[in-house]
């Protein structure tokens with residue numbers, strides 16, 4: 579929720595070409611949001627990629643963050659995005675070419691990265707773990723590919739932090755519960771630090787940002803998707819749904835709507 583589209587749009591099994599345009603539009607909307615921009619800035623500052631270093635972005639989407647890392651490591655370094663979705667990979671390639679970036683993109687999976695052991699200086703991995711039922715293994719993969727002293731920025735949403743206000747609390751709880759069920763690993767954000775520690779990495783810093791919607795605008799595609807699902811599952815009545823929609827509309831008209839979800843980030847390093 580928050581400034582995001584439904585997470586189901588990003589599931590790795592959701593890869594046919596007809597989804598690509600919707601995925602790209604959603605990722606671009608999120609990239610423009612203040613919360614994502616601030617957390618990304620924090621992540622890049624923490625990683626502090628240097629000229630000549632080797633950088634990897636796991637689940638690189640449209641390639642925005644590996645382009646940023648490519649600029650930092652310069653042409654003396656190496657910057658590769660691993661992205662299983664061919665449509666996103668092609669868009670990322672095109673955008674990198676248009677921007678004159680040396681970033682490259684390859685297919686691959688977070689659970690089996692196409693990279694040798696201890697080959698990478700800096701890893702970026704943003705909003706991928708929420709899609710992975712076996713995210714512990716992805717943390718182990720990150721530890722495997724990092725060289726001793728190498729750093730990772732691991733960022734993800736925790737869907738249990740979704741807030742929707744106003745509305746009848748029990749109706750709101752059903753809708754925010756629906757947001758939880760849209761991701762394979764909806765509590766990804768709170769697990770990141772423990773997963774990196776369990777993989778043997780040292781934690782350097784922790785960060786977070788709430789992604790807050792425009793208080794004057796209801797994000798109807800998301801709210802309707804959750805509302806209709808709740809009615810179809812007989813968790814709320816049509817009347818409760820309609821009252822919620824009216825409450826949200828009225829709140830937005832007076833600039834008092836609150837919709838948010840919180841993202842968390844961890845900067846960690848592999849011991850020397």
Ligand SMILES: C[S@@+](CC[C@H](N)C(=O)[O-])C[C@H]1O[C@@H](n2cnc3c(N)ncnc32)[C@H](O)[C@@H]1O
Nearest residue numbers: 588590605637638639663687688704705706709
């Ligand atoms: C919400 S998008 C985030 C994209 C990008 N990291 C960003 O923050 O803009 C989730 C990304 O994870 C990728 N993804 C899903 N399953 C994956 C997996 N098993 N291994 C690697 N990437 C995966 C998707 O294709 C998509 O690019």
